Amino acid sequence: MSTPAAAYARGGQAPRRRIPARWVAVALAAVLLAAIGFSTHYRSAGSVAASGPRFDPDAFGARTYQSEVVPTIRRRAVELPMLVKTMTTDQGAANRRYGIRQGDGPYNFAVKGTGRAGVAKSGLMPVTVPDLPPGTRVSLQVGPAVNGTALRDAAGIGFRRFRNQAEYAAAATALNNQLREKLLKNLDPAQLNGKKISFVGAFNFLTPSVVTITPVSIKEAP
Template sequence: MKNRRNRLTLGRGSVVALVLLTVAIAFTTTYRSEDEASASGKPKFDPVAYAAKTYEAKVVPAIKKNANDITTLHKAIAADPEAAGKRYGHQSGTGPASYAVTLTGTAGPARSGLMPVTVPGLDKSARVSVQIGPAINGSALRDAAGFITFGQFTNQVEYADAATALNTEMKAKVLKSFDAAAAEGKKVTVTGAMTPLTADTLTITPISIEAAS
């Protein structure tokens, strides 16, 4: 009976010790809010804020400054894609080069988010289309700008989110007020970016679509 009482006493003592340890941890632990935690390290990347700060102030001027006529680019890419990329474009990693481009031509009927444009002087094998949404695909705006690199971001997710956010910002600034049906059959001047997978499929992500003068 004596041994049994000792064992019970030991059990109660262990429970008391555990309770005291838990209380001590609670009093010595500092809890931080999410804002305080983020303030102590690198701020979380905000793609919307990044695009609002970067698109109009930096991306648009860079593409306008470096834009080459689409006929010049098509000939160069068809002749030697690697040389064309080095001379006129910007390359992100091992993917195809992206180009700042400008063109003037006649807008066709928009289908599936693309508006075809017939450009005088362009080889008949080439098909030119302008992305008009609602979905804007690819990272041409990010990559053709020339100053945005992977090393500026923490990881691939942020890098991709930046491209998507720039596309979204462009939609608000350019495509929200663009009437593709009204433009059909009329001459337009388009400036933008493209990342052609082949020399003959030229899909433009625009930074401006205007009536040709």
């Protein structure tokens, strides 16, 4: 009987060795990974940030507050007593008719009204507004701190205008800062105590009985 080695010595062909299938799979995977590596461009966090203009919250607030936010809230503002009455009878109707929301957040409302100013405490000035249901508490944010996103959201400034959540949050803060500079800086709440005032502003809905308004206008009323 001839052996494979003898057959090869006589000029025959050596038998082919079969390559295990798992070796083939490993080799193909290596080739694929190498191809991906050559075609992929890695970007550091710094290079991503540098790929577009850096967001400037102060510049955004300065160009947007007076030109967009204040006019939009004034245009959309509804009388507060009418709004609260609708809220207490049919919240869904109030949301659809007068509200605006960003994503899955709370509804926001632009309102106007007239009432008697009270003593400001902890940045809030209470206002007694006629024709509201008993127990309804209305307050205006008068600073120095101004909290929340009511101005941004009630003006319809949505997330799609920004690249990420940090910019979106910074935009709300910038608008609040503009409010402090344009309105509250020269406002003395103590001088309004007991006086009749008119106001325009916006609020995030929590409950019809507690309305905390971020104002864009506060004036003495005749």
